[in-house]
Amino acid sequence: MASDTPEEAVSPWIDAHxxxxxxxxxxxxxxxxxxxxxxxxxxxxxxxxxxxxxMKLKVYKGTSLMSESAILDxxxxxxxxxxQSSQASNPAIAVASGPFIYIYKNLRPYYKFTLPGQDVxxxxxxxxxxAKEDKVDIMVARxxxxxxxxxxxxxxxxxxxxxxxxxxxxxxxxxANVHKHAPLKKQDVITCLSTLKKCDANEDPVxxxxxxxxxxxxxxxxxxxxxxxxxMTLPSIPVFFSISGLYDVExxxxxxxxxxxxxxxxxxxxxxxxxxxxxxxxxxLERISKTIIVACMDRSLTGFTSKGKKIWALHLPADITTxxxxxxxxxxxxxxxxxxxxxxxxxxxDNFLVNLIKTDDVVTGIQFGKFGREESVLIMxxxxxxxxxxxxxxxxxxxxxxxxxxxxxxSQTKLNIPKKTKLFxxxxxxxxxxxxxxxxxxxxxxxxLRLLTARSYVKALHxxxxxxSSAACDxxxxxxxxxxxxxxxxxxxxxxxxxxxIPSQNLLLSFYADRNLYSVSKPFVExxxxxxxxxxSYEILVECITDKAISDKVKVFLLNRGKSKPIISAVISMPVxxxxxxx
Numbered sequence: 227m228a229s230d231t232p233e234e235a236v237s238p239w240i241d242a243h244x245x246x247x248x249x250x251x252x253x254x255x256x257x258x259x260x261x262x263x264x265x266x267x268x269x270x271x272x273x274x275x276x277x278x279x280x281m282k283l284k285v286y287k288g289t290s291l292m293s294e295s296a297i298l299d300x301x302x303x304x305x306x307x308x309x310q311s312s313q314a315s316n317p318a319i320a321v322a323s324g325p326f327i328y329i330y331k332n333l334r335p336y337y338k339f340t341l342p343g344q345d346v347x348x349x350x351x352x353x354x355x356x357a358k359e360d361k362v363d364i365m366v367a368r369x370x371x372x373x374x375x376x377x378x379x380x381x382x383x384x385x386x387x388x389x390x391x392x393x394x395x396x397x398x399x400x401x402a403n404v405h406k407h408a409p410l411k412k413q414d415v416i417t418c419l420s421t422l423k424k425c426d427a428n429e430d431p432v433x434x435x436x437x438x439x440x441x442x443x444x445x446x447x448x449x450x451x452x453x454x455x456x457x458m459t460l461p462s463i464p465v466f467f468s469i470s471g472l473y474d475v476e477x478x479x480x481x482x483x484x485x486x487x488x489x490x491x492x493x494x495x496x497x498x499x500x501x502x503x504x505x506x507x508x509x510x511l512e513r514i515s516k517t518i519i520v521a522c523m524d525r526s527l528t529g530f531t532s533k534g535k536k537i538w539a540l541h542l543p544a545d546i547t548t549x550x551x552x553x554x555x556x557x558x559x560x561x562x563x564x565x566x567x568x569x570x571x572x573x574x575x576d577n578f579l580v581n582l583i584k585t586d587d588v589v590t591g592i593q594f595g596k597f598g599r600e601e602s603v604l605i606m607x608x609x610x611x612x613x614x615x616x617x618x619x620x621x622x623x624x625x626x627x628x629x630x631x632x633x634x635x636x637s638q639t640k641l642n643i644p645k646k647t648k649l650f651x652x653x654x655x656x657x658x659x660x661x662x663x664x665x666x667x668x669x670x671x672x673x674x675l676r677l678l679t680a681r682s683y684v685k686a687l688h689x690x691x692x693x694x695s696s697a698a699c700d701x702x703x704x705x706x707x708x709x710x711x712x713x714x715x716x717x718x719x720x721x722x723x724x725x726x727x728i729p730s731q732n733l734l735l736s737f738y739a740d741r742n743l744y745s746v747s748k749p750f751v752e753x754x755x756x757x758x759x760x761x762x763s764y765e766i767l768v769e770c771i772t773d774k775a776i777s778d779k780v781k782v783f784l785l786n787r788g789k790s791k792p793i794i795s796a797v798i799s800m801p802v803x804x805x806x807x808x809x
Contacts, residue, residue, distance in 0.1 A: 238581065238622030239604065243289050243615035249607045250274045251591050253510075253548045254418070256607065258595040259306040261285070261333070263316050267596040268292065269605060272301035272321055283321055285333065288598055289615070293333050299324040303419035307433035309449045311426070320435050322416040327435065329452070339452045341414040344441060347382050349374055351410055354386075358406045364398050381440060381463075384412040415440045420467040422446060425474040434473050438464030444479065444491060444498075458491050460498040466511035468518060478532070480518055482508040488520070488534060501534030510549030514560045517576075521546045527564060529577065538577040544568035550592045554602055559624055563604070565589035571606065573624065580624040587612055700733070701725045702756065704794050706782055712803025713770040719782060720763050723756040730756040732787040735764060739780045744800070745769045746780075753784075770803035777802045 255272035269286040281297040283304075302322040309318050309331075319330040329337040353370050356362040362370075371387045380388060386405055393401055417440055421433040434455065435447040442463055446456040455473070462483035471477030471493075479491040481498060486507050489498030510521035517537060518530045525545060529537040544566040552561045552573060561575040567588055573581040587608035597603035602618035657664065703722045710716050717737075723730050733753040737746045747767040756762060768780060777800045783792040 238619050238624070239583065239616040240619060242603075242617050243613065244586075245289070245613060246611055247607070247613040248611045249284075249591075249613060250277075250611060251607055253550055253591045253593070254303040255301055256591050256593050256605070257304050257306055258593050258597055258603075258605070259317055259319075260596070261306075261316060261319075266598060269593070269597060270304055270306065270319060271607075272297065272304045274300060281323075283319070283330070289613075295330070295333070295335075297321060297323055297328070299326070302416050305419050305421050305435065307421045307435060307449060308430055309432065311432050317430070320419065322419040322437065325413045325415055327416065327419070327437065327447075327452075337452060339447065341416065341439060344412045344414055346384060346410050346412045347374065347378070350383060350387055354406060354410050357402055364402045365395065367402075368398060384410060386410065414443070418464055418467055420469050422469050422477055422479075423472050424449065425472055427472060436467060436469060436479065438467065438481065444481065446473065458496055458498065460489050460491075461485070461500070462487065462489075464489075466508055468511050468513040470513060480511070480513065480532075482511045482520065486522075488518070488530070490532070501532075502530055502536070504528075509546050510564075512549060512551045512562050514551065514562065519549075519562050521549045521564060527562075527574065540574070540577055542566060542572070544570065547588060547590055548592055550594060552594045552604075554618070556601065561624065563592050563594060565592055565606070575624060583616070585614060589614075700730045700786070700793050702730055702733075702784060702794060704782070704784055704796055706796050706798050708768075708798060708800060712801070715768045715770070715800065715803075717766045717768050717780065717782075717798070718763055719766070720761055721753065721756060721784070722761045723758045725758045727758060729758065733793075734785045734787055736783040736785060736792075737766060737780060738783070739768065740778050743770065743772050743776070743778050744780065745771050768800070770800075775802055 249271060251271050251273055255274070257270050258267050259270060260267045261270075266287070271284045271286065273280075273282045273284055275281040277300065281300060283295040283297055283301075284291060285293040300323065304322075305320050306317045307320065308315060316332060318336065319333075321328045321330070325341040327339040328335065329339070350371065353362070353367050357364060357367050368390060371383065372391060375383055375387075375391065383391075390398060390401060416437050418438040420436045422436050424432045424434055426432065432449050434449055435452075437445050437447070438460075439445070440463055442460045444458040444460060444464060445454050447453065448455050458479075460481055460483060462485040464481040464483050466482040468480040469477065473493075477493050480501075481489045481491065482504075483489060484507070486504045487500055488502050488504065490501050491498050504520060504522055505526060506522045506524040508520055509523055512519045516532055518532065520528050520530065522528070523545070525542045527540040527542060527546070529539070531537060542564070547565045547567055549562055549564050552559065552563050554560075559575070561573050561580065564572045564574060565588070566572065569585045569588060571583040571585060571589055571592070572579055573583075585606065585608065587610045589606045590609050591607035593605045595603065597605060597615070600617055604616040604618065606614040606616075608614065701724045703724050705720050707718045707720075708715055709718065719735060721735075731754075733756070735751040735753055737749055739746055745768070747769075751764055751766070753762070753764075780798045780800055782796045782798065784794045785792050
């Protein structure tokens with residue numbers, strides 16, 4: 227008898243644990259991380275408690291609670307990141323709670339970052355000043371604050387005013403008498419949290435903390451000093467981030483906001499650019515390769531390009547509660563895991579349903595990754611406080627076919643062929659009548675493109691600006707990197723002989739820079755014999771000798787001894803030097 231639930235036939239999952247754990251949390255408040263760098267990954271959970279008190283940061287080793295720390299306010303999100311590039315350093319935990327980010331190192335409190343305060347609206351300040359001096363009745367003050375909220379929105383008011391507007395009229399007088407003499411402050415609140423790799427794309431690099439606030443700001447924090455490296459502004463309040471790239475090179479932040487729109491921020495930008503408008507509010511945002519996958523409150527799951535063009539869309543049978551990414555590195559599988567309010571957890575590879583899991587309760591938090599010594603573990607927390615752990619079988623295969631169509635043959639599937647429009651017929655007729663002219667135009671444009679490409683290649687060969695030498699006698703690869711903030715920079719030059727068995731010798735490295743701007747410690751370096759297949763590094767100090775905030779280019783030439791024409795060259799754009807600080 228055929229089963230209606232595909233996961234019951236041959237399930238790719240092993241049931242490892244299913245018990246009540248008294249957890250009240252979401253996907254954004256859970257993370258898997260190897261805290262002690264010993265290959266044993268732990269589950270870190272920011273438990274929301276009752277929603278008003280008993281908030282705790284819990285660390286699970288296997289199914290047992292390993293550590294527990296109190297959190298002062300309701301947690302928003304949890305991330306882990308490396309503060310130092312040393313292999314011996316353990317990752318830190320960042321917990322966003324209210325206007326603060328609490329940093330834990332080795333499960334101990336390490337640092338507390340506080341969002342900068344905001345200016346209070348002058349009218350609100352004047353209302354509370356009058357209430358302090360008993361010049362205005364508290365009911366009149368409430369009406370004035372309510373009018374201010376209706377005119378400018380709730381985000382313009384402080385927490386004190388918003389709390390006053392929520393109270394019953396009988397409780398307003400006592401509330402105002404308690405708080406009206408205290409200074410009026412407006413504190414921003416963190417809405418979402420993520421990480422951005424700083425300068426290395428390896429597995430566990432140094433990462434910056436990225437946060438979004440109620441004031442529509444996006445801030446990138448330094449991983450060591452926790453100062454604000456960059457600050458951008460969005461048209462609406464961000465709730466989800468999808469981040470790619472490196473902070474020191476190039477990065478892109480895709481933000482889903484409360485106005486049901488997606489915005490993108492690139493390096494150097496100060497504000498977000500809208501890429502698409504969604505049908506309803508966002509409940510999940512993930513990126514798989516170059517596809518941005520968005521889950522919305524109207525039960526839709528949609529895939530977009532990085533420029534906001536819709537690729538595919540699905541309508542799910544129930545409300546979406548949460549979503550995360552399934553990244554199975556050993557099999558090269560990337561998919562999204564979607565939890566629904568009908569006790570289903572679905573796995574989609576692109577727009578194909580490849581697996582379906584039934585649960586006893588609604589899933590509110592999902593994490594997939596390494597847990598303990600197992601590489602592929604699915605951890606789910608439920609609405610009733612339960613924890614479900616499933617291990618992916620090593621023989622599991624997720625085929626790229628839709629399980630919804632598995633019971634139908636190809637002949638029974640009706641193809642959705644669009645009707646021929648008048649525009650299509652007119653275009654076809656035009657192509658038939660002008661086939662020869664169109665083909666000649668295409669061939670002409672193609673030849674022009676090939677000619678332009680050939681000219682650019684010849685120009686690069688003559689100027690020796692290509693990254694790999696074209697000379698048969700000295701096939702050398704050269705690349706350069708600049709390190710430092712200034713005024714002293716370290717220039718690292720890497721040379722590699724790409725020949726299979728012929729060494730290169732009698733070579734010189736020469737450096738050219740504007741003498742009014744830079745001082746090079748070694749204008750030229752004698753290069754010893756280059757053995758094929760071995761990379762050679764040379765470090766040269768370049769000092770900026772001007773106090774003006776300008777930069778120039780440094781040129782690197784690789785020459786044969788006794789010849790003036792370079793074998794290969796590189797042009798390095800130097801960064802603007804920081805001012806010299808004397809302590």
